[in-house]
Amino acid sequence: MARRRSWTGWAFIGPFLAVFAFVFLAPIAYALYLSLFRTRLIGGTSFAGLENYERALTDPQFWSAAGRVALFLVVQVPIMLFLALLVALAIDSGRLYGKAFFRVTVFMPYAVPAVVATLMWGFMYGSQFGLVGNLNESLGLSLPDPLSPGLMLASIGNIVTWEFVGYNMLIFYSALQVVPRSLYEAAEIDGASQLRVIRSIKLPAIRGALLIATIFSIIGSFQLFNEPAILQSLAPNVITTFYTPNLYAYSLSFSGQQYNYSATVAIVMGVLTVIVAYAVQLRATRKER
Protein backbone atom coordinates (compact mmCIF):
# COMPACT_ATOMS: atom_id res chain seq x y z
CA MET A 1 0.00 0.00 0.00
CA ALA A 2 1.37 3.38 -0.94
CA ARG A 3 0.78 5.81 1.85
CA ARG A 4 -0.87 8.95 0.64
CA ARG A 5 1.05 12.07 1.40
CA SER A 6 -1.51 14.41 2.90
CA TRP A 7 -2.10 16.91 5.63
CA THR A 8 -4.25 14.47 7.64
CA GLY A 9 -1.28 13.56 9.84
CA TRP A 10 -1.11 17.12 11.07
CA ALA A 11 -4.55 16.82 12.66
CA PHE A 12 -3.10 14.09 14.89
CA ILE A 13 0.31 15.53 15.67
CA GLY A 14 -0.80 19.17 15.77
CA PRO A 15 -1.94 19.23 19.42
CA PHE A 16 1.33 17.67 20.62
CA LEU A 17 3.38 20.14 18.61
CA ALA A 18 1.41 23.16 19.81
CA VAL A 19 1.99 22.34 23.50
CA PHE A 20 5.55 21.26 22.73
CA ALA A 21 6.29 24.64 21.19
CA PHE A 22 4.91 26.36 24.27
CA VAL A 23 6.75 24.36 26.94
CA PHE A 24 9.98 23.44 25.09
CA LEU A 25 10.76 25.80 22.25
CA ALA A 26 9.48 29.04 23.78
CA PRO A 27 11.47 28.63 27.05
CA ILE A 28 14.65 27.81 25.10
CA ALA A 29 14.18 30.95 23.01
CA TYR A 30 13.37 32.98 26.12
CA ALA A 31 16.46 31.68 27.94
CA LEU A 32 18.65 32.63 24.96
CA TYR A 33 17.12 36.10 24.99
CA LEU A 34 17.59 36.52 28.75
CA SER A 35 21.20 35.38 28.59
CA LEU A 36 22.07 38.35 26.38
CA PHE A 37 20.95 40.99 28.90
CA ARG A 38 21.96 42.21 32.31
CA THR A 39 19.77 43.68 35.02
CA ARG A 40 21.14 46.15 37.53
CA LEU A 41 19.39 47.73 40.50
CA ILE A 42 20.34 51.11 39.12
CA GLY A 43 20.03 51.44 35.38
CA GLY A 44 17.59 48.56 34.81
CA THR A 45 17.95 46.07 31.98
CA SER A 46 20.46 46.57 29.21
CA PHE A 47 22.00 44.55 26.43
CA ALA A 48 25.08 42.70 27.61
CA GLY A 49 26.22 40.80 24.55
CA LEU A 50 28.15 37.70 25.56
CA GLU A 51 29.16 39.07 28.96
CA ASN A 52 27.09 36.44 30.86
CA TYR A 53 28.72 33.65 28.88
CA GLU A 54 32.18 34.99 29.60
CA ARG A 55 31.29 35.07 33.27
CA ALA A 56 29.96 31.48 33.24
CA LEU A 57 33.01 30.11 31.45
CA THR A 58 35.33 31.63 34.06
CA ASP A 59 33.10 31.04 37.09
CA PRO A 60 34.87 28.66 39.53
CA GLN A 61 31.58 27.82 41.25
CA PHE A 62 30.00 26.76 37.98
CA TRP A 63 33.00 24.63 37.03
CA SER A 64 33.19 22.97 40.42
CA ALA A 65 29.50 22.04 40.03
CA ALA A 66 30.05 20.78 36.48
CA GLY A 67 33.13 18.82 37.62
CA ARG A 68 31.13 17.20 40.40
CA VAL A 69 28.39 15.93 38.09
CA ALA A 70 31.03 14.79 35.59
CA LEU A 71 32.67 12.70 38.33
CA PHE A 72 29.25 11.41 39.30
CA LEU A 73 28.62 10.50 35.67
CA VAL A 74 31.80 8.49 35.13
CA VAL A 75 31.43 6.52 38.36
CA GLN A 76 27.71 6.10 39.05
CA VAL A 77 26.36 5.55 35.53
CA PRO A 78 28.65 2.59 34.64
CA ILE A 79 27.97 0.92 38.00
CA MET A 80 24.22 1.34 37.66
CA LEU A 81 24.04 0.19 34.04
CA PHE A 82 26.32 -2.77 34.73
CA LEU A 83 24.14 -3.94 37.63
CA ALA A 84 21.00 -3.40 35.52
CA LEU A 85 22.51 -5.45 32.71
CA LEU A 86 23.50 -8.30 35.05
CA VAL A 87 19.99 -8.54 36.48
CA ALA A 88 18.39 -8.33 33.01
CA LEU A 89 20.64 -11.14 31.74
CA ALA A 90 19.97 -13.25 34.84
CA ILE A 91 16.20 -12.88 34.44
CA ASP A 92 16.38 -13.45 30.69
CA SER A 93 18.48 -16.62 31.14
CA GLY A 94 15.40 -18.42 32.45
CA ARG A 95 17.48 -19.99 35.21
CA LEU A 96 16.03 -18.05 38.14
CA TYR A 97 13.46 -19.34 40.55
CA GLY A 98 10.60 -16.82 40.72
CA LYS A 99 11.60 -14.81 37.67
CA ALA A 100 8.45 -12.62 37.58
CA PHE A 101 8.93 -11.70 41.22
CA PHE A 102 12.48 -10.57 40.54
CA ARG A 103 11.46 -8.50 37.56
CA VAL A 104 8.74 -6.59 39.38
CA THR A 105 10.55 -6.14 42.68
CA VAL A 106 13.78 -4.78 41.25
CA PHE A 107 11.73 -2.39 39.14
CA MET A 108 9.59 -1.14 42.05
CA PRO A 109 11.90 1.63 43.32
CA TYR A 110 11.34 3.43 40.02
CA ALA A 111 7.75 4.12 41.11
CA VAL A 112 8.99 5.74 44.33
CA PRO A 113 9.23 9.56 44.07
CA ALA A 114 12.76 10.96 44.31
CA VAL A 115 11.58 12.92 47.33
CA VAL A 116 10.48 9.82 49.21
CA ALA A 117 13.56 7.85 48.13
CA THR A 118 15.84 10.62 49.35
CA LEU A 119 13.96 11.07 52.62
CA MET A 120 14.14 7.31 53.29
CA TRP A 121 17.81 6.97 52.49
CA GLY A 122 18.49 10.24 54.31
CA PHE A 123 16.85 8.82 57.44
CA MET A 124 18.79 5.58 57.09
CA TYR A 125 22.07 7.45 56.60
CA GLY A 126 21.38 9.69 59.57
CA SER A 127 23.02 9.41 62.94
CA GLN A 128 19.80 10.14 64.89
CA PHE A 129 17.69 7.09 64.22
CA GLY A 130 19.38 5.90 61.06
CA LEU A 131 20.70 2.44 60.35
CA VAL A 132 24.26 3.70 60.41
CA GLY A 133 23.72 5.06 63.93
CA ASN A 134 22.04 1.79 64.94
CA LEU A 135 24.89 -0.34 63.66
CA ASN A 136 27.53 1.80 65.31
CA GLU A 137 25.69 1.61 68.61
CA SER A 138 24.77 -2.04 68.71
CA LEU A 139 27.91 -3.52 67.19
CA GLY A 140 30.37 -1.01 68.58
CA LEU A 141 31.48 -0.06 65.09
CA SER A 142 32.49 3.35 63.92
CA LEU A 143 31.20 3.45 60.38
CA PRO A 144 31.94 6.73 58.63
CA ASP A 145 29.10 9.24 58.34
CA PRO A 146 27.56 8.87 54.84
CA LEU A 147 26.59 12.55 54.97
CA SER A 148 30.14 13.78 55.52
CA PRO A 149 31.84 15.82 52.77
CA GLY A 150 33.97 12.89 51.59
CA LEU A 151 31.10 10.46 51.20
CA MET A 152 28.17 12.68 50.22
CA LEU A 153 28.52 12.21 46.46
CA ALA A 154 28.77 8.43 46.87
CA SER A 155 25.69 8.49 49.11
CA ILE A 156 23.77 10.42 46.47
CA GLY A 157 25.05 7.96 43.86
CA ASN A 158 23.64 5.10 45.91
CA ILE A 159 20.19 6.76 46.06
CA VAL A 160 20.16 7.38 42.31
CA THR A 161 21.34 3.83 41.60
CA TRP A 162 18.59 2.46 43.83
CA GLU A 163 15.96 4.52 42.03
CA PHE A 164 16.96 3.73 38.46
CA VAL A 165 18.65 0.32 38.34
CA GLY A 166 15.28 -1.41 37.87
CA TYR A 167 14.13 0.98 35.18
CA ASN A 168 17.28 0.34 33.16
CA MET A 169 17.00 -3.38 33.83
CA LEU A 170 13.52 -3.29 32.30
CA ILE A 171 14.78 -1.46 29.20
CA PHE A 172 17.48 -4.13 28.71
CA TYR A 173 15.13 -6.98 29.52
CA SER A 174 12.51 -5.75 27.02
CA ALA A 175 15.19 -5.56 24.34
CA LEU A 176 16.41 -9.08 25.17
CA GLN A 177 12.85 -10.39 24.82
CA VAL A 178 12.76 -9.64 21.09
CA VAL A 179 15.95 -11.57 20.30
CA PRO A 180 14.81 -14.63 18.30
CA ARG A 181 15.10 -17.71 20.55
CA SER A 182 16.24 -19.81 17.59
CA LEU A 183 19.60 -18.01 17.69
CA TYR A 184 20.29 -19.39 21.16
CA GLU A 185 19.31 -22.89 20.15
CA ALA A 186 21.63 -22.77 17.17
CA ALA A 187 24.46 -21.52 19.37
CA GLU A 188 23.83 -24.28 21.87
CA ILE A 189 23.98 -26.92 19.17
CA ASP A 190 27.33 -25.44 18.15
CA GLY A 191 28.43 -25.93 21.76
CA ALA A 192 28.77 -22.23 22.61
CA SER A 193 29.02 -21.46 26.33
CA GLN A 194 26.56 -19.14 28.09
CA LEU A 195 29.18 -16.39 28.30
CA ARG A 196 29.86 -16.74 24.61
CA VAL A 197 26.14 -16.47 23.83
CA ILE A 198 25.93 -13.32 25.94
CA ARG A 199 28.94 -11.74 24.29
CA SER A 200 28.24 -12.71 20.71
CA ILE A 201 24.45 -12.71 20.51
CA LYS A 202 22.76 -10.95 23.40
CA LEU A 203 24.93 -7.86 23.85
CA PRO A 204 25.10 -6.99 20.14
CA ALA A 205 21.34 -7.52 19.88
CA ILE A 206 20.54 -4.97 22.57
CA ARG A 207 23.12 -2.38 21.51
CA GLY A 208 20.37 0.14 20.75
CA ALA A 209 18.86 -0.23 24.21
CA LEU A 210 22.30 0.10 25.84
CA LEU A 211 22.91 3.32 23.94
CA ILE A 212 19.52 4.80 24.82
CA ALA A 213 19.93 3.93 28.50
CA THR A 214 23.42 5.46 28.53
CA ILE A 215 22.24 8.69 26.96
CA PHE A 216 19.25 8.98 29.31
CA SER A 217 21.62 8.41 32.25
CA ILE A 218 24.04 11.07 31.02
CA ILE A 219 21.22 13.59 30.74
CA GLY A 220 19.96 12.54 34.17
CA SER A 221 23.38 12.94 35.83
CA PHE A 222 23.90 16.41 34.42
CA GLN A 223 20.47 17.39 35.72
CA LEU A 224 21.09 16.13 39.25
CA PHE A 225 18.95 18.25 41.55
CA ASN A 226 16.28 16.54 43.67
CA GLU A 227 18.53 14.32 45.77
CA PRO A 228 21.10 16.97 46.77
CA ALA A 229 18.39 19.62 47.22
CA ILE A 230 16.50 17.42 49.68
CA LEU A 231 19.62 16.24 51.51
CA GLN A 232 20.59 19.87 51.96
CA SER A 233 18.48 20.18 55.10
CA LEU A 234 20.36 17.21 56.63
CA ALA A 235 23.83 18.43 55.72
CA PRO A 236 23.65 22.16 54.94
CA ASN A 237 27.39 22.61 55.26
CA VAL A 238 28.26 19.84 52.83
CA ILE A 239 25.76 20.63 50.07
CA THR A 240 26.52 24.14 48.94
CA THR A 241 24.28 26.31 46.77
CA PHE A 242 26.49 25.39 43.83
CA TYR A 243 26.74 21.64 44.51
CA THR A 244 25.37 20.76 41.04
CA PRO A 245 24.84 23.04 38.02
CA ASN A 246 21.08 22.78 38.39
CA LEU A 247 21.19 23.64 42.07
CA TYR A 248 23.38 26.59 41.14
CA ALA A 249 20.94 27.82 38.47
CA TYR A 250 18.12 27.39 40.97
CA SER A 251 19.88 29.31 43.74
CA LEU A 252 20.88 32.08 41.35
CA SER A 253 17.26 32.55 40.34
CA PHE A 254 15.39 32.06 43.56
CA SER A 255 17.72 33.32 46.25
CA GLY A 256 19.82 35.65 44.13
CA GLN A 257 17.30 37.04 41.64
CA GLN A 258 20.06 36.83 39.02
CA TYR A 259 17.71 35.61 36.31
CA ASN A 260 19.89 36.54 33.35
CA TYR A 261 22.94 34.75 34.67
CA SER A 262 20.85 31.79 35.82
CA ALA A 263 19.44 31.37 32.29
CA THR A 264 23.01 31.50 30.95
CA VAL A 265 24.15 28.75 33.33
CA ALA A 266 21.18 26.62 32.23
CA ILE A 267 22.07 27.11 28.56
CA VAL A 268 25.78 26.36 29.01
CA MET A 269 24.92 23.19 30.92
CA GLY A 270 22.38 22.20 28.23
CA VAL A 271 25.01 22.66 25.52
CA LEU A 272 27.56 20.62 27.52
CA THR A 273 24.99 17.83 27.94
CA VAL A 274 24.20 17.74 24.24
CA ILE A 275 27.91 17.64 23.37
CA VAL A 276 28.67 14.77 25.73
CA ALA A 277 25.55 12.81 24.72
CA TYR A 278 26.40 13.33 21.06
CA ALA A 279 30.04 12.29 21.55
CA VAL A 280 28.96 9.07 23.26
CA GLN A 281 26.54 8.32 20.47
CA LEU A 282 29.17 9.00 17.84
CA ARG A 283 31.67 6.72 19.55
CA ALA A 284 29.09 3.97 19.87
CA THR A 285 28.09 4.08 16.23
CA ARG A 286 31.71 4.23 15.07
CA LYS A 287 32.54 1.07 17.03
CA GLU A 288 29.87 -0.75 15.08
CA ARG A 289 31.69 -0.49 11.81
Place this chain on the structure above:
Amino acid sequence: MRRRRSLLLTVLTGIMLIYSLVPLVWLIINATKTQPGLLDSFGLWFAGDFALWDNIRDTLTYNNGVFVRWLLNTLLYVIVGAGGATILATLGGYALAKFDFPGKRGVFAIVIGAVAVPGTALAVPTFLMFSKLGLTNTPWAVIIPSLISPFGLYLMWTFAAEAIPGELMEAARVDGANEFRTFLRICVPLLAPGIVTVALFAMVATWNNYFLPLIMLKDPDWYPLTLGLNEWNDQATTAGGDVIFNLVITGSLLTILPLLLAFLLLQRYWQSGLATGGVKD
Protein backbone atom coordinates in the same frame (compact mmCIF):
# COMPACT_ATOMS: atom_id res chain seq x y z
CA MET B 1 13.31 -25.54 25.48
CA ARG B 2 13.14 -25.62 29.28
CA ARG B 3 16.23 -24.64 31.15
CA ARG B 4 17.63 -25.96 34.35
CA ARG B 5 17.06 -23.52 37.20
CA SER B 6 20.11 -22.42 39.09
CA LEU B 7 20.05 -21.89 42.84
CA LEU B 8 23.40 -20.07 42.76
CA LEU B 9 22.21 -17.54 40.19
CA THR B 10 18.98 -17.03 42.13
CA VAL B 11 20.90 -16.28 45.33
CA LEU B 12 23.31 -13.91 43.56
CA THR B 13 20.48 -12.01 41.89
CA GLY B 14 18.77 -12.10 45.27
CA ILE B 15 21.35 -9.59 46.52
CA MET B 16 19.91 -7.01 44.14
CA LEU B 17 16.44 -7.98 45.26
CA ILE B 18 17.35 -7.30 48.89
CA TYR B 19 18.97 -3.99 47.96
CA SER B 20 15.76 -2.96 46.21
CA LEU B 21 13.56 -4.05 49.08
CA VAL B 22 15.44 -2.91 52.22
CA PRO B 23 14.44 0.77 52.07
CA LEU B 24 10.80 -0.16 51.43
CA VAL B 25 10.81 -2.62 54.33
CA TRP B 26 12.44 0.06 56.48
CA LEU B 27 9.64 2.46 55.51
CA ILE B 28 6.88 -0.01 56.39
CA ILE B 29 8.47 -0.94 59.73
CA ASN B 30 9.08 2.65 60.74
CA ALA B 31 5.60 3.77 59.77
CA THR B 32 4.45 1.72 62.77
CA LYS B 33 6.51 3.73 65.27
CA THR B 34 5.76 6.80 67.32
CA GLN B 35 8.12 9.78 67.15
CA PRO B 36 9.93 8.72 70.40
CA GLY B 37 9.85 5.09 69.22
CA LEU B 38 11.75 6.09 66.08
CA LEU B 39 14.59 7.46 68.13
CA ASP B 40 15.14 4.57 70.50
CA SER B 41 14.52 1.41 68.49
CA PHE B 42 16.54 -0.50 65.91
CA GLY B 43 15.73 0.72 62.39
CA LEU B 44 14.95 -2.63 60.82
CA TRP B 45 12.78 -3.97 63.62
CA PHE B 46 9.53 -2.94 65.31
CA ALA B 47 9.40 -0.77 68.41
CA GLY B 48 7.33 -1.84 71.44
CA ASP B 49 4.14 -0.09 70.50
CA PHE B 50 2.38 -0.54 67.15
CA ALA B 51 1.28 2.94 66.11
CA LEU B 52 0.55 2.52 62.39
CA TRP B 53 -3.17 3.32 62.62
CA ASP B 54 -2.55 6.31 64.88
CA ASN B 55 0.12 7.54 62.47
CA ILE B 56 -2.20 7.22 59.49
CA ARG B 57 -4.94 9.09 61.34
CA ASP B 58 -2.51 11.81 62.44
CA THR B 59 -1.06 12.13 58.93
CA LEU B 60 -4.50 12.63 57.44
CA THR B 61 -5.66 15.11 60.10
CA TYR B 62 -2.46 17.05 60.92
CA ASN B 63 -2.77 20.78 60.29
CA ASN B 64 -6.49 20.57 59.35
CA GLY B 65 -5.99 17.69 56.94
CA VAL B 66 -3.53 19.44 54.65
CA PHE B 67 -2.20 16.01 53.55
CA VAL B 68 -5.57 15.17 52.01
CA ARG B 69 -5.53 18.49 50.19
CA TRP B 70 -2.06 17.64 48.81
CA LEU B 71 -3.30 14.21 47.77
CA LEU B 72 -6.22 15.77 45.87
CA ASN B 73 -3.85 18.26 44.21
CA THR B 74 -1.60 15.40 43.14
CA LEU B 75 -4.60 13.53 41.71
CA LEU B 76 -5.61 16.65 39.78
CA TYR B 77 -2.12 17.04 38.32
CA VAL B 78 -1.94 13.35 37.45
CA ILE B 79 -5.39 13.08 35.88
CA VAL B 80 -5.20 16.25 33.79
CA GLY B 81 -1.41 16.34 33.25
CA ALA B 82 -0.56 12.68 32.72
CA GLY B 83 -3.95 11.99 31.10
CA GLY B 84 -3.39 14.82 28.65
CA ALA B 85 0.19 13.70 28.02
CA THR B 86 -1.06 10.21 27.16
CA ILE B 87 -3.66 11.54 24.71
CA LEU B 88 -1.19 13.90 22.99
CA ALA B 89 1.52 11.22 22.77
CA THR B 90 -0.93 8.63 21.41
CA LEU B 91 -2.26 10.95 18.70
CA GLY B 92 1.24 12.16 17.81
CA GLY B 93 2.85 8.72 17.80
CA TYR B 94 0.03 7.41 15.61
CA ALA B 95 0.55 10.27 13.15
CA LEU B 96 4.30 9.65 12.95
CA ALA B 97 3.86 5.91 12.46
CA LYS B 98 0.95 5.83 10.05
CA PHE B 99 0.88 9.03 8.02
CA ASP B 100 3.13 10.71 5.58
CA PHE B 101 2.70 14.44 5.88
CA PRO B 102 4.53 17.57 4.74
CA GLY B 103 7.17 18.61 7.26
CA LYS B 104 7.39 15.21 8.96
CA ARG B 105 11.19 15.15 8.86
CA GLY B 106 11.31 18.63 10.38
CA VAL B 107 9.02 17.51 13.20
CA PHE B 108 11.36 14.61 13.91
CA ALA B 109 14.45 16.76 13.99
CA ILE B 110 12.91 19.35 16.30
CA VAL B 111 11.45 16.86 18.77
CA ILE B 112 14.61 14.76 19.00
CA GLY B 113 16.83 17.83 19.24
CA ALA B 114 14.76 19.38 22.00
CA VAL B 115 14.66 16.16 24.00
CA ALA B 116 18.43 16.33 24.33
CA VAL B 117 18.07 19.62 26.20
CA PRO B 118 17.88 18.73 29.90
CA GLY B 119 14.34 19.27 31.15
CA THR B 120 15.39 20.88 34.38
CA ALA B 121 17.58 23.33 32.47
CA LEU B 122 14.34 24.55 30.95
CA ALA B 123 12.67 24.95 34.30
CA VAL B 124 14.04 28.36 35.23
CA PRO B 125 13.23 29.99 31.86
CA THR B 126 9.82 28.29 31.92
CA PHE B 127 9.22 29.77 35.36
CA LEU B 128 10.17 33.26 34.18
CA MET B 129 7.97 32.93 31.13
CA PHE B 130 5.02 31.63 33.15
CA SER B 131 5.38 34.37 35.72
CA LYS B 132 5.17 36.97 32.92
CA LEU B 133 1.96 35.28 31.79
CA GLY B 134 0.57 35.18 35.33
CA LEU B 135 0.45 31.37 35.39
CA THR B 136 2.77 30.76 38.35
CA ASN B 137 1.22 29.73 41.63
CA THR B 138 -1.75 28.21 39.78
CA PRO B 139 -2.33 24.51 38.96
CA TRP B 140 -1.76 25.31 35.28
CA ALA B 141 1.92 25.97 35.97
CA VAL B 142 2.32 22.31 36.93
CA ILE B 143 -0.17 20.82 34.48
CA ILE B 144 0.88 22.45 31.19
CA PRO B 145 4.55 21.32 31.20
CA SER B 146 3.41 17.82 32.27
CA LEU B 147 1.43 17.51 29.04
CA ILE B 148 4.52 16.76 26.99
CA SER B 149 6.19 13.36 27.25
CA PRO B 150 8.81 12.93 24.51
CA PHE B 151 9.51 9.39 25.77
CA GLY B 152 5.77 8.67 25.47
CA LEU B 153 5.71 9.97 21.91
CA TYR B 154 8.66 7.76 21.00
CA LEU B 155 7.10 4.71 22.64
CA MET B 156 3.73 5.24 20.90
CA TRP B 157 5.40 5.80 17.57
CA THR B 158 7.32 2.49 17.66
CA PHE B 159 4.33 0.69 19.14
CA ALA B 160 1.82 1.98 16.56
CA ALA B 161 4.18 1.13 13.69
CA GLU B 162 4.01 -2.55 14.67
CA ALA B 163 0.55 -2.92 16.16
CA ILE B 164 -1.58 -1.47 13.35
CA PRO B 165 -1.56 -3.20 9.97
CA GLY B 166 -1.86 -0.67 7.16
CA GLU B 167 -4.42 -2.84 5.32
CA LEU B 168 -6.82 -2.52 8.22
CA MET B 169 -6.84 1.26 7.99
CA GLU B 170 -7.19 1.06 4.22
CA ALA B 171 -10.15 -1.28 4.56
CA ALA B 172 -11.85 1.12 6.96
CA ARG B 173 -11.28 3.98 4.55
CA VAL B 174 -12.75 2.01 1.68
CA ASP B 175 -15.78 1.40 3.86
CA GLY B 176 -16.11 5.18 4.08
CA ALA B 177 -15.19 5.67 7.72
CA ASN B 178 -13.57 9.05 8.34
CA GLU B 179 -10.03 9.28 9.72
CA PHE B 180 -11.02 10.07 13.27
CA ARG B 181 -13.56 7.24 13.45
CA THR B 182 -10.98 4.84 12.05
CA PHE B 183 -8.60 5.90 14.76
CA LEU B 184 -11.12 5.58 17.60
CA ARG B 185 -12.85 2.38 16.52
CA ILE B 186 -10.02 0.38 15.00
CA CYS B 187 -6.67 1.72 16.12
CA VAL B 188 -7.23 2.63 19.77
CA PRO B 189 -8.14 -0.96 20.78
CA LEU B 190 -5.00 -2.24 19.04
CA LEU B 191 -2.91 0.39 20.79
CA ALA B 192 -4.26 -0.41 24.27
CA PRO B 193 -1.10 -1.98 25.79
CA GLY B 194 0.99 0.89 24.47
CA ILE B 195 -1.46 3.44 25.84
CA VAL B 196 -1.45 1.82 29.30
CA THR B 197 2.36 1.83 29.28
CA VAL B 198 2.61 5.49 28.28
CA ALA B 199 -0.09 6.41 30.82
CA LEU B 200 1.73 4.61 33.65
CA PHE B 201 5.07 6.24 32.90
CA ALA B 202 3.46 9.67 32.52
CA MET B 203 1.63 9.07 35.80
CA VAL B 204 4.85 8.23 37.61
CA ALA B 205 6.55 11.31 36.16
CA THR B 206 3.71 13.59 37.28
CA TRP B 207 3.06 11.96 40.66
CA ASN B 208 6.77 12.11 41.49
CA ASN B 209 7.44 15.56 40.09
CA TYR B 210 9.31 17.76 42.54
CA PHE B 211 11.42 20.37 40.76
CA LEU B 212 8.65 21.86 38.63
CA PRO B 213 6.11 22.42 41.45
CA LEU B 214 8.96 23.58 43.70
CA ILE B 215 9.71 26.53 41.49
CA MET B 216 6.17 27.19 40.26
CA LEU B 217 4.16 27.09 43.48
CA LYS B 218 4.42 29.27 46.57
CA ASP B 219 1.04 28.61 48.13
CA PRO B 220 1.05 25.33 50.16
CA ASP B 221 -2.62 24.93 49.23
CA TRP B 222 -1.55 23.96 45.70
CA TYR B 223 1.36 21.70 46.74
CA PRO B 224 1.48 18.13 45.52
CA LEU B 225 2.41 15.39 48.02
CA THR B 226 6.12 15.49 47.19
CA LEU B 227 6.49 19.17 48.11
CA GLY B 228 4.30 18.79 51.17
CA LEU B 229 6.30 15.87 52.55
CA ASN B 230 9.53 17.76 52.13
CA GLU B 231 8.03 20.75 53.91
CA TRP B 232 7.06 18.54 56.87
CA ASN B 233 10.57 17.13 56.93
CA ASP B 234 12.10 20.60 56.94
CA GLN B 235 10.02 21.57 59.98
CA ALA B 236 12.53 19.66 62.10
CA THR B 237 15.34 21.99 61.14
CA THR B 238 13.41 25.25 61.52
CA ALA B 239 13.61 26.85 64.93
CA GLY B 240 10.50 26.07 66.95
CA GLY B 241 9.21 23.70 64.25
CA ASP B 242 7.14 20.68 65.22
CA VAL B 243 9.26 17.53 64.71
CA ILE B 244 7.00 14.99 62.98
CA PHE B 245 9.29 12.42 61.40
CA ASN B 246 6.71 9.72 62.15
CA LEU B 247 4.21 11.57 59.95
CA VAL B 248 6.82 12.17 57.23
CA ILE B 249 7.47 8.43 57.14
CA THR B 250 3.80 7.41 57.22
CA GLY B 251 2.98 10.09 54.63
CA SER B 252 5.76 8.73 52.41
CA LEU B 253 4.30 5.25 52.66
CA LEU B 254 0.82 6.55 51.73
CA THR B 255 2.37 8.46 48.81
CA ILE B 256 4.04 5.46 47.19
CA LEU B 257 1.31 2.86 47.73
CA PRO B 258 -1.04 3.95 44.89
CA LEU B 259 1.77 3.85 42.31
CA LEU B 260 3.14 0.51 43.46
CA LEU B 261 -0.38 -0.93 43.31
CA ALA B 262 -0.98 0.50 39.84
CA PHE B 263 2.23 -1.08 38.56
CA LEU B 264 1.49 -4.43 40.16
CA LEU B 265 -2.12 -4.60 38.97
CA LEU B 266 -1.39 -3.46 35.41
CA GLN B 267 1.74 -5.61 35.02
CA ARG B 268 0.41 -7.65 32.14
CA TYR B 269 -0.32 -4.52 30.08
CA TRP B 270 2.81 -2.48 30.57
CA GLN B 271 5.17 -5.39 30.24
CA SER B 272 3.75 -6.32 26.85
CA GLY B 273 3.61 -2.63 25.93
CA LEU B 274 7.32 -2.28 26.58
CA ALA B 275 8.23 -5.56 24.94
CA THR B 276 6.48 -5.04 21.60
CA GLY B 277 6.70 -1.31 21.17
CA GLY B 278 9.61 -0.82 23.38
CA VAL B 279 13.14 0.17 23.12
CA LYS B 280 15.04 -1.59 20.42
CA ASP B 281 17.02 -0.50 17.45
